[in-house]
Amino acid sequence: MRSRVCLVTLLIFFCCPLFMPSTAWAAKASEGGLAPLSKSALLLDADTGTVLYEKNSRERLAPASITKIMTMLLVMEGIDSQKISYNDPVRVSERAASMGGSQIFLEPGETMKLNELLKGVAIGSANDASVALAEHISGTEEGFVAQMNKRAQELGMKDTHFQNPNGLSAPEHYSTAQDIAIMSRELLKYPAITKYTRIYEDHLRKGSKNPFWLVNTNRLVKFYQGMDGIKTGFTSEAKFCLSATAKRKNFRVIAVVMGAPNGKTRNQEITRMLNFAFSQYINHVVYKQGEKITTLHVDKGQQNRIIFRAPHQFSLVIKKGEDPKGYVKRMEWRKLKAPLKKGQPIGSIHVEKGGREVVRMDLAAGRDIPRAGTWTLMKRSLKWMFFLPEDVEPSEVNPS
CATH class of the missing domain: 3.40.710.10 (DD-peptidase/beta-lactamase superfamily)
Structure with missing residues (x-):
């Protein structure tokens, strides 16, 4: 049976700033x-x-x-x-x-x-x-x-x-x-x-x-x-x-x-x-390579639900003996509307401690998502009007 909801996996690019706040650590090391x-x-x-x-x-x-x-x-x-x-x-x-x-x-x-x-x-x-x-x-x-x-x-x-x-x-x-x-x-x-x-x-x-x-x-x-x-x-x-x-x-x-x-x-x-x-x-892993980050909706997209997976390991460096639970993860997402271009900013994930950002990763689309055709959009509208069920349900965002 043909799926009425297209679900596509996108790899994301991590654009983490290379020299994030570590000044205190560097100063201590220099001693x-x-x-x-x-x-x-x-x-x-x-x-x-x-x-x-x-x-x-x-x-x-x-x-x-x-x-x-x-x-x-x-x-x-x-x-x-x-x-x-x-x-x-x-x-x-x-x-x-x-x-x-x-x-x-x-x-x-x-x-x-x-x-x-x-x-x-x-x-x-x-x-x-x-x-x-x-x-x-x-x-x-x-x-x-x-x-x-x-x-x-x-x-x-x-x-x-x-x-x-x-x-x-x-x-x-x-x-x-x-x-x-x-x-x-x-x-x-x-x-x-x-x-x-x-x-x-x-x-x-x-x-x-x-x-x-x-x-x-x-x-x-x-x-x-x-x-x-x-x-x-x-x-x-x-x-x-x-x-x-x-x-x-x-x-x-x-x-x-x-x-x-x-x-x-x-x-x-x-x-x-x-x-x-x-x-x-030590290196505390936030996302393993290939691990799902979230699923987002793309308005009027040929594929209207996209799953983001980590293309490589993303981690947090912490002092040995430090409790990683002291760090808070915050996610920010943009409203997505087709056409979506490869490399287009999607959102970001921030890891913070005591209100201070420790590390972040900026997320971008790993492939193009073209705008859906008129017939596809019409079918989606009819499905919405008549409360037709979706064959594929998106997974809930679970960043942990």
């Missing part, structure tokens, strides 16, 4: 001097963006190879949109092969699968592989850099400007710990990337006469519990940098340091920051 020797640092919860510690996080500095996080992000977005694939053969240009510094020694005219080049970037921080990927995606390195800067602006990275896809020193190539955290968090929305960034050692050109041994420049993926990324960086100008992520149970943390005097200090300060997060805080 312990988590990163005393690095020029800049930031520690945050990857899920909500709640800042747990910061030091000069908006200071513009040379990012070195941490730049490649944006390169990997554009690769993953291209794969997700099916513009490129892991199995694409990528032909290496003279330009790509000429890159110095960290490299996998690509030869001009050599063909390597995109999957292998991505591995070279994620594990070995290969400058030549970064340029090869850039040219494959955008046609030219310059075109790719323009795409990098455009994406940075879209993400709200206000203090970042790229001049190349690999992080080699350039006059107007800079970023901040805050902006690096933003793009790191965005990259982690593609879980497949950690299949590369967590590898400690591997080989390229397996089975050939010239296999290339890769060892992860981020040694902590082997020695720190739960670490599975993301990217190191070093130049004489930038000194030692690292954007690291580790996950324990359902709690994922991102730690960034820039301008550490040496690799040992960089790793020590990242370790200290992560230890602080895991020892002091």
Whole structure:
């Protein structure tokens, strides 16, 4: 029997502000001097963006190879949109092969699968592989850099400007710990990337006469519990940098340091920051991935009832031993009328404590809902006039 009421599930986008009120926590953390020797640092919860510690996080500095996080992000977005694939053969240009510094020694005219080049970037921080990927995606390195800067602006990275896809020193190539955290968090929305960034050692050109041994420049993926990324960086100008992520149970943390005097200090300060997060805080889940949030009516919509489900886990970071019942959840919804466009604001969910907003998520439609046709609207009117029952009843809002 054809349903008289259309029920459609929409995924929603979470647009949580990255740096929500956590000033008191950050101040308390800074008393312990988590990163005393690095020029800049930031520690945050990857899920909500709640800042747990910061030091000069908006200071513009040379990012070195941490730049490649944006390169990997554009690769993953291209794969997700099916513009490129892991199995694409990528032909290496003279330009790509000429890159110095960290490299996998690509030869001009050599063909390597995109999957292998991505591995070279994620594990070995290969400058030549970064340029090869850039040219494959955008046609030219310059075109790719323009795409990098455009994406940075879209993400709200206000203090970042790229001049190349690999992080080699350039006059107007800079970023901040805050902006690096933003793009790191965005990259982690593609879980497949950690299949590369967590590898400690591997080989390229397996089975050939010239296999290339890769060892992860981020040694902590082997020695720190739960670490599975993301990217190191070093130049004489930038000194030692690292954007690291580790996950324990359902709690994922991102730690960034820039301008550490040496690799040992960089790793020590990242370790200290992560230890602080895991020892002091827990991740309280508000909505699990796929969990229903609510059902709403769309006036004159082709589908007139929509179910919202969480596309990924949404959580609240609280101090260990703190009672989560002290937090209040408040939901705000807009009146919806067709046509409804993908990305159109729908409402928001606020988590508050003592009248102060702790974290929020802004909700937007995950697909278009066109206006219903005349015949459909007429049938609905007749059903309403004659009190005809609906075949599908909407579920009640149950945010708990």
